[in-house]
Amino acid sequence: MLMLNKRKTYDITMQTLTYLSSLVSIVVLLAIVFFVFQKGYKLLSWDLMTHNYQSVTYIADLKDDQSSGVFISPKTFDEDTFYSIKWGIALKDDENLIGGTSVFVTYIHPDSPLNALNNKGVGVEDIYVKEDYQIIRIAFDGSSSALAIHGAKHMIEVLDTQNSFRELEFSTTGGGIRGSIITTLYLIVLTLVFALPIGVGAAIYLTEYAKNNRFTRFLRQMIETLTGIPSIIYGLMGLAVFVHLTIRLTDATGANIISGALTLTVILLPVIIRTTEESLKVVPDDYRFASLALGASQTQTTFKVVLPNATAGILTATLLAIGRIIGESAALVFAIGTAVKDDIRLTEKSTSLAVHIWSMMTDEPANIELSSTIALIILAIVLVLNISIKLLSKRMLRKQGVKR
Amino acid sequence: MQLNVTPTIMQNKPKNMNDKIVKIVLLSFTLLSSSFIFIVAGTILLKGITPFITQNLGLGKVSLISFLTGDTWLIGEAFQSNLYSVGFIIVSTLMIALLSLLVSFPIGVLTALFIAKVALKRLANILRTVIELLASIPSIIYGLFGAGIILNLVYNLSAAFGYQSKGGNSMLASVLVIAIMTIPTITSISEVAIRSVDKKLEEGSLALGASKTQTHFKVVLFAAKSGIFTSAILGVGRALGEATAVSLVAGGRRSGYSFDLLDTTSTLTTIMLEGMKETTGLDYDIRFSVGIVLIVVIILTNLILNWIKRKVGNVDVK
Numbered sequence: 183m184l185m186l187n188k189r190k191t192y193d194i195t196m197q198t199l200t201y202l203s204s205l206v207s208i209v210v211l212l213a214i215v216f217f218v219f220q221k222g223y224k225l226l227s228w229d230l231m232t233h234n235y236q237s238v239t240y241i242a243d244l245k246d247d248q249s250s251g252v253f254i255s256p257k258t259f260d261e262d263t264f265y266s267i268k269w270g271i272a273l274k275d276d277e278n279l280i281g282g283t284s285v286f287v288t289y290i291h292p293d294s295p296l297n298a299l300n301n302k303g304v305g306v307e308d309i310y311v312k313e314d315y316q317i318i319r320i321a322f323d324g325s326s327s328a329l330a331i332h333g334a335k336h337m338i339e340v341l342d343t344q345n346s347f348r349e350l351e352f353s354t355t356g357g358g359i360r361g362s363i364i365t366t367l368y369l370i371v372l373t374l375v376f377a378l379p380i381g382v383g384a385a386i387y388l389t390e391y392a393k394n395n396r397f398t399r400f401l402r403q404m405i406e407t408l409t410g411i412p413s414i415i416y417g418l419m420g421l422a423v424f425v426h427l428t429i430r431l432t433d434a435t436g437a438n439i440i441s442g443a444l445t446l447t448v449i450l451l452p453v454i455i456r457t458t459e460e461s462l463k464v465v466p467d468d469y470r471f472a473s474l475a476l477g478a479s480q481t482q483t484t485f486k487v488v489l490p491n492a493t494a495g496i497l498t499a500t501l502l503a504i505g506r507i508i509g510e511s512a513a514l515v516f517a518i519g520t521a522v523k524d525d526i527r528l529t530e531k532s533t534s535l536a537v538h539i540w541s542m543m544t545d546e547p548a549n550i551e552l553s554s555t556i557a558l559i560i561l562a563i564v565l566v567l568n569i570s571i572k573l574l575s576k577r578m579l580r581k582q583g584v585k586r
Numbered sequence: 587m588q589l590n591v592t593p594t595i596m597q598n599k600p601k602n603m604n605d606k607i608v609k610i611v612l613l614s615f616t617l618l619s620s621s622f623i624f625i626v627a628g629t630i631l632l633k634g635i636t637p638f639i640t641q642n643l644g645l646g647k648v649s650l651i652s653f654l655t656g657d658t659w660l661i662g663e664a665f666q667s668n669l670y671s672v673g674f675i676i677v678s679t680l681m682i683a684l685l686s687l688l689v690s691f692p693i694g695v696l697t698a699l700f701i702a703k704v705a706l707k708r709l710a711n712i713l714r715t716v717i718e719l720l721a722s723i724p725s726i727i728y729g730l731f732g733a734g735i736i737l738n739l740v741y742n743l744s745a746a747f748g749y750q751s752k753g754g755n756s757m758l759a760s761v762l763v764i765a766i767m768t769i770p771t772i773t774s775i776s777e778v779a780i781r782s783v784d785k786k787l788e789e790g791s792l793a794l795g796a797s798k799t800q801t802h803f804k805v806v807l808f809a810a811k812s813g814i815f816t817s818a819i820l821g822v823g824r825a826l827g828e829a830t831a832v833s834l835v836a837g838g839r840r841s842g843y844s845f846d847l848l849d850t851t852s853t854l855t856t857i858m859l860e861g862m863k864e865t866t867g868l869d870y871d872i873r874f875s876v877g878i879v880l881i882v883v884i885i886l887t888n889l890i891l892n893w894i895k896r897k898v899g900n901v902d903v904k
Contacts, residue, residue: 193799200704200802203696204713207773210766211716214723214731221734383615391609392616404620411626412827412884414855418877422629448626451619481608509724512829515859536726536830543733543834550734557727568722 218561222554229314230358230555234524237356239318240309241302243349248295250345255291263288264338270294271341273317273334284316285330285337287352302349311352319351359556361524362538365439368526369518369534370507372443373450377503380447381454382496388455389462390484408452417516420445424517434529442518442534446507453506454499461495461578462488494578498571505567508560511536520544535560630881633874642668642868653875658841659857670872672854672879674843679853679883681845682760682832683825689765691818694772695807698814701773702780703802714777721770729831732763737835744848755837757844757851763831768821775820779813780806815895819888826884829855854880 253270265272270291275283290296296311311317320341321327328340341347384405392398424441428434434441465488473483489496511534519531520541526532533541535556542549637648645668656671697717701710737754740762744751783806791801807814837850838860844851852860858873858880 189797189800193797196799196803197704199692200696200700203693204700204705206693207697207713207716207720207769210769211720213735214727217731217735218727380615380618383612384619387609387612387616391612401616401620404623407623408626410823410884411623412829412855412880414827414829414858415626415630415877415881418633418858418874419626419629422633422874423625448622451622455619479602480605484608505722509722509726511724511726512855512859515830536724539726539730540830540834543730548733550730553730554734557730560724560727564722564724565719568719 215561218554218557220554221551222556222558225551225555226558229355231363232360233314233355233358235356235358235361235522236524237316237353239351239353240305241349241351242299242309242311243302244295244346245298245300248298250295251293253291253294255289257289259289262334264334265289266338266341268342268345269296271296271311273338275334284318285334287311287313287315287317289313296350299350311350312354314355316353316355317350318353319349321348321350322346323348357552359535359538359552361522361526362533362535362556364526365518365523365532366508366534368439368528369443369446369514370504372440372528373446373507374500374503376443376447377450377454378496378500381451381499382458384451385455385458385462386484386489389459390480390488405452405455408448412512413449413510414512414516416445416449417513419448420513420517428529432529437517437519437531438529439518439526439532440528442514445513445517446510449510449513450503450506453502457499457502458492458496461492461498464495464578465491494574494581498574498578501567501571501574505564508534508563509536510534511540515540627881630874630877633871634878635875636871637668637670637868637875642871645868648868648872648875654879657843659852660840668868670868670875672857672876674839674841675852675854675857675876676879676883677843678757678839678851679826679855680887682757682764682851682853683822683887685757685761686764686768686825687818687822689761690768690772690821693765694769694817694821695776695814697769697773698776698780698817699802699807702777703806717770717773721774725767725828725831728763728767729834731766732759732831732835736762740848747848749848751848752837752850755835755850756848757836758847759835760832760851760853761847763835764825764828767828767831768824771824772817772821775817776810776814779810779817782813783809811898812895815891815898819891819895822887822891823884826880826887827855829859832856833859854883 250268251270252267254267255265255270255272259265259272263272263274271287271294272289273285274288276286277283290311290313299309299311301307301309316330317337318330319327320337322340322344323346325340325344328337330337388398388402392401420441421437424444425434425437427444428438428441429436432438432440469487469491470483473487474480478486514534514537518533518537520533520537521531522538522541523530523532539553539556542553636642638650638653639647641647648668648670653671653673654676655673656669657674658669658671659675660667660669697713701713701717705713736759739754740756740759741751741754743758744754744756787805787809788801791805792798796804832853833856836852836856838856839850839852854876858876
């Protein structure tokens, strides 16, 4: 009896432990999703994805031949938007991307003098006020300035009493992630252009052409070994090899998108080769025999019969690769740099979405809100990719089931 | 071993010119792919030994022994020295990896057991999807989660013990983040191992009067221990190589051996990521030396764990 009791306690303890452990993964996943969503959804908007990260502040004054006039607005505005008929500009108090309030331009009349202004600072001479820009300060000769902290209504009232102004300080929209999105897209396209032909080609060689000898096994072993290397080591390699290579071959002066893509190519080759090989292996030999028996050459058989039957596998490899490119951070910190840029050039530093998060989180103070928003975007993409891969492999299995 | 699916007829068929060219092109792709391992190893090695054999633009040679055993890492333009040591970092890296395994291994294996043996089919499928999703979340998001949630937890925990931690940045936070990241790896591989245990063993145990739970823990897990051990080895590999996530919660320790869980720490990977601004000179080259150390640490850990696996797990039940 005692023994049975002891056994029961053992059973119950162990079962409880098992249940609790299984709960951990679910809790962690929910916690991550909840955290990222809760911190990130507020900033998630279309504007975020189309705007620049850096906001530029300009101080401008009127061009000599311009002055106030009468600009009747073709549309009506709601209550909290204020329109200046004299200057043809509509302003509104709104929350900026960092969470504070600022005065935003909601409309600008096409004939308004603010469409062409002089830059009083350094840089381009001709500047203009555009929708979504923030007005910081308007200074006048002989009367006090209109400041953003007094709100849009006050600013419009002051503006309507004046026929000219001394200087207008405004800033372009910032805090967006357009640059990082573009860099990520560049990286995906470039990396796939490099990695897919090489990877699929190598996979074809290994399954269709190579004899099963020691040399082939050696090649396979070397490719397999690549998967065990931490990505930060690839980053170092990219920094030492590909960055120097691109500096020599292009007009790049440091880490750049091309060197990043080349580094990612090396990381992804083993994944692409393995996935493609698996899909080539399941193409039935009968297909090859039939094609060869009809007089097709080996090349024709491989590219016109075997490869089309392995498209699902190659597509899976591509999706896996895209997921990896979007998520990779450690290698890219070295290979394309950590400077968040808006003006994206292939031969210059910039950040992918993941590196953008890292860059902001290592800054003081860390920007957790915007990081979470980017993380939310990455999570959504990863989720979609995962589901697509699952569906693809299900389809592949079904197709084989029918075939065999 | 790899089966060669290419039918022999295909290889014996007389080849035309076109076939030959295609074959050579494809072979060159394969050679290129397999040569990268040598390029990676070669560059890291070549760059990594320069600090020890050159004068480093007047800073003097870095002494290999003090590099490997010392307890100070002076990086940055302000210092201009050759005082770079990773001794204390090697220790903390290994400590973090093993402690995180201590957390993630039991949880991962028990989850695997639950999926493979205990749970109903539908629940098992849901859990498997959860694990797959966790495995596919990029590490930077784990880092963000760590910086947003785990740092707070650790900070409050240490405050409860009357300890002022640096905003929660600590070894404990690093251990927890890495543990969370390695659970999916351990679970998915252990699950395969557990599922491939011969059904007859289980039936035998049940027939002898053991309860289901006893069978699971004393027979199934024991029989699958080789595969389970492999999952631990892969988990440690991931823990040692993880970089960006840890760098957000480690706190960046620059000197002094520390075994305090609540104190800041550094790992071989985070020290490589720190102050990534210089692109010439010793500050730059020394990262490659750390890279060599990291690779050596990973290989040695793997060898030791594989040796233990052979010693402990040579019961081949299948």
